[in-house]
Amino acid sequence: MSKKTEAAIKADPDVPVIWTTRDFAAKPEQLLRAHTDPELFAQWVGPDGTSTRIEQWDARTGGSWRYVSVHDGTEYGFYGCFHEVRPGRIVQTFTFEGDPDGVTLETLWFEDLGDGRTRLRAQSLVDSFESRDAWLLSGMESGVNDGYAKLERMIADGAV
Numbered sequence: 001m002s003k004k005t006e007a008a009i010k011a012d013p014d015v016p017v018i019w020t021t022r023d024f025a026a027k028p029e030q031l032l033r034a035h036t037d038p039e040l041f042a043q044w045v046g047p048d049g050t051s052t053r054i055e056q057w058d059a060r061t062g063g064s065w066r067y068v069s070v071h072d073g074t075e076y077g078f079y080g081c082f083h084e085v086r087p088g089r090i091v092q093t094f095t096f097e098g099d100p101d102g103v104t105l106e107t108l109w110f111e112d113l114g115d116g117r118t119r120l121r122a123q124s125l126v127d128s129f130e131s132r133d134a135w136l137l138s139g140m141e142s143g144v145n146d147g148y149a150k151l152e153r154m155i156a157d158g159a160v
Contacts, residue, residue, distance in 0.1 A: 005152065006145050009136075016132040018140075020122040022148055026155045028088055028110035028118045034151055034160045035059075035090055035108065042067065043159075044151040047143040061085050065092075088112075094124070102131050 007022040024031060034040045036059035042052040046069050056066040059082055066079040077097035084091040088111075094104040104126050111119040126132040154160050 005149075007141075007148055009141055009144065011132060011136060016126045016129045018122075018124040018126065018132060018135060020124070020144060021119065023113065023117060023119050024148075024152060024155065025116060026118050026160065027116060028112050030155060030160045031110045031118050031120055032087065032090070034154070036085060038065075040154070040160055044154055045069070045147050047071070047139065047146040048150075050143075058082070059085055099131070102127055 005022065007020050010019045011017070012019065034044065038054040038057035038059070041057075042054050045052050045067075050069050050071040053068045053070070054065075055068060056064060056079075058064055061082060061084050063082045063085070064080065065082065066077065069076045069078070079095055079097065080093040080103075082090065082092050088109065090106075090108045092106050092108075094106050096102065104124050106125075107123045109121045111121065113119055124135075126135060151160070
């Protein structure tokens with residue numbers, strides 16, 4: 001029986017930040033590719049039972065993105081800008097179209113642990129404590145863990 005790997009998701013008590021950390025049996029380059037290749041990203045992002053349609057994707061410093069997730073027939077749009085894309089790090093904005101005033105600044109780090117393992121650390125700076133807490137109560141944890149489990153299977157299958 002294998003143990004399910006889950007992300008550690010923590011709220012910072014002093015600033016409206018969510019910290020997410022998860023280890024993968026993958027190289028940093030593989031995780032960077034999974035986050036920047038639109039075809040790969042659409043296959044793993046989001047909770048189980050959700051499909052994703054990429055509408056715009058320019059994964060380079062200064063580029064932008066937009067995708068739509070569909071769950072139970074309902075569409076949810078998300079968009080943002082890639083402020084920095086480089087080996088080991090992505091900095092981007094993230095906005096849910098249902099809350100267009102709530103822009104989040106996300107930084108992802110891909111830390112090489114050696115032996116083909118990488119630690120993904122993400123920092124999501126939300127505009128307020130209320131928004132941060134709403135994210136945490138929205139089902140974010142299951143979406144993150146379902147998505148990363150799909151990504152882990154893709155890596156194991158050689159798709160990434």
